[in-house]
Amino acid sequence: MPFRSIVKKFGVDLTYSEMISSNALVYHSEKTHKMIQKSPLETPYIVQIAGSDVDVIKKAVLILNEVEGIDGIDLNCGCPVPKVISQNSGSALLKDLDQMAKIISCIKKYSNKRYTSVKTRLGFSEKIPSKIAKVCENEGVDFVAVHGRTRSGGYKAEVDYDAIKEFKDSTNLPIIANGDIDSFQKAKFVKEKTNCDALMIGRGAIGNPWIFYQIKNSLSEIKKDKIKEIIREHLNEVIKFYGKNGVKIFRKHLHLYSKTLPNASAFRDKINKISNPQSLVDEIENFFT
Numbered sequence: 001m002p003f004r005s006i007v008k009k010f011g012v013d014l015t016y017s018e019m020i021s022s023n024a025l026v027y028h029s030e031k032t033h034k035m036i037q038k039s040p041l042e043t044p045y046i047v048q049i050a051g052s053d054v055d056v057i058k059k060a061v062l063i064l065n066e067v068e069g070i071d072g073i074d075l076n077c078g079c080p081v082p083k084v085i086s087q088n089s090g091s092a093l094l095k096d097l098d099q100m101a102k103i104i105s106c107i108k109k110y111s112n113k114r115y116t117s118v119k120t121r122l123g124f125s126e127k128i129p130s131k132i133a134k135v136c137e138n139e140g141v142d143f144v145a146v147h148g149r150t151r152s153g154g155y156k157a158e159v160d161y162d163a164i165k166e167f168k169d170s171t172n173l174p175i176i177a178n179g180d181i182d183s184f185q186k187a188k189f190v191k192e193k194t195n196c197d198a199l200m201i202g203r204g205a206i207g208n209p210w211i212f213y214q215i216k217n218s219l220s221e222i223k224k225d226k227i228k229e230i231i232r233e234h235l236n237e238v239i240k241f242y243g244k245n246g247v248k249i250f251r252k253h254l255h256l257y258s259k260t261l262p263n264a265s266a267f268r269d270k271i272n273k274i275s276n277p278q279s280l281v282d283e284i285e286n287f288f289t
Contacts, residue, residue, distance in 0.1 A: 012212050013198070015042040019076050022051030022060035023087075036067065039237075044071035048119060050079060052088035052099065054106050061110045072115025072142070073107050075100075077132075080121070080151045091151035094124040097135050104139040119145040119178075119200075122163050125152040129167035137171045144171075145200045148179035155203070164194040176200045184214040207256030209234065228288040231257055232281065239277055247280055254280075258287065 017036050024032040038045045047070050051057045064070055077100060079090030093100040108116050118136050122129050127150055136144050146167050148159035159179035168175040177196035181187050182204035191199060205211055210222050210230050234253060239246035254271055258264040267287050274280050 015045050016074065017045070017047045019079060020047060020049045020060075021089075022049045022053075022056050025049065025060045025063055026056055036064075036070070038069050043069075044115070045069060046072040046074045046115065046117060048074040048076050050076040050084060050089045051103070052093065054102055057103050057106050058110050061107055065110070065112045070113055072113045072117055073111050074117040074119055074145075075104055075107060077118055077120040078147050078151075080154055085151070091121050091124055094121060094128070094132065094151065097131060101135050101139050104136070104141060108140055115142045117141055117143050117145070119147070121147045121149055121151055121153075122160060122167070123150045125150055127160065127163050129163050130170035133167050133170040133173070137173055141173065143174040143176060143197070145176040145178050146196075148177070161190060161193045164196065168195055174198070178202065180204065182208065183211065184218070184220050187211075187215045207253075207259060224288060227257075228284065231284055231288060235277075235280065235284070247275055247277055250280070254284070261287075263287075 015038075017038075020032055020035060021029075036047050047064055047067075049057070049060055049064075051060065061073060064073060076090055077093045079085075081090065084090035085092045088096075088099075093103070104116065104118065118141050120132055120136075123132070129146070133144070144167070146164050148161055148164045149155070149157050161177070161179075164175070164177050164179075174197040175194070176198045177190050177194045178200035181190055181199055181201050186204075187199055187201075190196070199215070201211060210227055213226065213230070214220070214222050231254075235246075235250050238250045238253075242249050251268075251271055255268050258267050261267075267283070271280060271283055274283065
């Protein structure tokens with residue numbers, strides 16, 4: 001939640017939770033329930049669930065119905081992780097569009113939230129964007145986020161923005177383009193190339209959360225003072241959420257934030273020995289100038 005909070009503050013219009021296992025939610029996993037906690041900044045807020053069993057999905061939806069502050073439920077049809085695939089969830093649903101349709105229908109039927117959406121890839125091993133688009137449209141979803149690779153493409157295959165455009169052209173649904181958007185310039189290119197309605201940025205924000213601020217304000221460059229402000233805000237949210245463990249957890253983010261800057265190695269060595277929040281703030285002030 002801390003990372004979601006700061007990117008929302010500095011430019012995101014729609015916030016997603018981490019992917020939630022419907023099984024874990026139904027069996028009341030404490031970790032899973034903590035993952036759906038939201039910040040007051042996160043509005044609208046979408047909880048993304050994964051699953052393949054309609055009965056379990058129904059139970060998960062009914063649990064989410066009791067949680068205030070959730071604006072929509074998103075079905076994950078894109079996760080390529082073997083553990084998820086082995087349960088016929090995530091992008092495995094793209095091999096069985098009939099089952100995918102049943103699950104979407106279940107969410108639509110039982111959810112009391114405003115939105116039902118889908119996050120998908122282009123297919124499992126074969127690209128079938130127009131077929132997936134029709135399933136989503138026929139089942140009445142409100143919007144779809146499309147990652148421009150198949151499951152077989154993992155995260156290394158070249159993103160097919162033409163196929164995202166095909167998805168967009170196949171339906172009247174709002175389409176969010178996703179995949180390798182890691183700069184303001186790339187965001188502009190993808191928006192124009194796909195004719196999408198919005199952009200979704202995931203891994204491109206790791207070590208670079210100010211990308212949202214740049215896109216929102218059409219900035220090809222960002223001032224150092226703004227970068228430092230965002231880093232401080234992120235640290236504050238992490239400490240607020242994790243308490244005394246926040247400083248230790250935040251070190252990995254500072255490693256990424258400092259990666260390409262001069263004297264980064266010495267900076268990392270220094271912060272690795274810090275456990276006091278104010279001392280960490282002081283080092284951030286000194287380094288990011």
